[in-house]
Amino acid sequence: MPPQIRSAIASVPPYRPGKPAPSGPGGVSFKLSSNENPYPPLPGVLAATQAACERMNRYPDMANSELIVALADKHQVGEDQLAIGTGSVAVLYNLLQALAGEGDEVVYPWRSFEAYPIAVQLTGARSVQVPNGPDAGHDLEALRRAVTPATKVIMVCTPNNPTGPIVDHDRLAAFIDDVPDHIMIVIDEAYVEFGTAPNRARGLELIGPNVASLRTFSKAYGLAGFRVGYCVADPAIAGAVRAASAPFGVSLPAQAAAVASLAAEDELLHRVQELIKERDTLADGLRQLGLTVPDSQSNFVWLAAGDRTADWAQQFTAAGLMVRPFVDAPDAGLRITVGEPEANRLVLRTAAELV
Incomplete structure (x- = not known):
């Protein structure tokens, strides 16, 4: 058999x-x-990548040290609040693996990023999909009503992929305050650099013991082919994401490209x-x-x-x-x-x- x-x-x-x-x-x-x-x-990225490729016989830095330092400085957060992965979607997979399993529920808006149902199912948890509002944006009140004793994680995608609207910052802050503290709220900000609305959610200002922000180098930074993403979270959550990650996941050239891209902002x-x-x-x-x-x-x-x-x-x-x-x-x-x-x-x- x-x-x-x-x-x-x-x-x-x-x-x-x-x-x-x-x-x-x-x-x-x-x-x-x-x-x-x-x-x-961006300027300098190809040169940094080429220099990194000349060391391809060596393993990449498993701790992503240079990139962690650069991101901690950029966002003014602790280095222990960061976890790096092969794109923000991989970070999401690792985060859900660390938090959800059989018998748990993960609540998220729908339509939203199509990797969400896959990531949830891989953990053995159950997806709870909440329809968007008439403006194609999130219905936070409906998301809150969908919470049950089995809920372990809530996903918020702002701007929402694939429809585009943002979540209002003050409304999101109130939503977070209203959700029980044991439920993890993941703010997916893969497209945050393109937001211009003054009321757009500012995920990094909302980070707390049960709130994390996902970011990526694939979109605004133009590194989709290199797969680099990260989360900013409470040190305990970031540590759990790192523990669930595959060793040496982010390649040496990808790390170099991300650091060089940050220098060309x-x-x-x-x-x-x-x-x-x-x-x-x-x-x-x-x-x-x-x-x-x-x-x-x-x-x-x-x-x-x-x-x-x-x-x-x-x-x-x-x-x-x-x-x-x-x-x-x-x-x-x-x-x-x-x-x-x-x-x-x-x-x-x-x-x-x-x-």
Whole structure:
């Protein structure tokens, strides 16, 4: 008899990555399906990475020491409050493994980041999905009502992936105060650098014994191919995440690239501002066409398409644009990454043919 795979693993749905860019008329091809940064590496990053590659015969620093020091200085937190992993999603997996198991519940908004159901199921815990509000943002009151004696973790994604809205800071602070202290609240801030709303949640100001913030270098910093993310948390929680992490998880070149990217934040902020301008232009242009687009505080926009989602996705593909369709009801739609200016203009020209 062959080995028996745990039922929680055997039934895990596969994570669906963004598809590669198609080839449209005249060879036009833009990948807008993975929320990647369209800019090349920040100044100094390639040189730091190359120097690190020259030491590839050595193991990476398992403690991520240089990166920990740089992040502690940037965020003005203790080094013991940080845990590094291969992307914020890996940090989330390790955090949930440390906190939840059979018989527990993890509450999170839906629709939100599609890795959440997978991460929860791998622990053996049960997902409790709470529908978003009419604005495609979180319904904090509904999240609070979903809490039961079995709840161990609540996820809050701000800005929310894939719909874009932020969570109000004061409302989130009140929500945290209202949730029992033994429940862990994880604030997923993967896209935090793109937020401009004055009332946007500031997760690092809310860190406490039962509150953690997830951050990543994949989006604003443009290191999606290197997989570096981290959490800021209470030292006990951060220590548990480190204990659950695979040894030597973050490669030597990835660590070097992250440190060099932090040193180039002036250029980073300039690029982020350009992407924000493009995002707002794209969202406004889609609304002027009569399409429903919620306020996005990220590097993507959400096009509420309903039962037209699959057809519209095919039309974008035919134009050389790979967007991300989410076809399952009741909140089907398209997530469109903000890309190069010429890609964004093509999105608007193509969208004009949808209406």
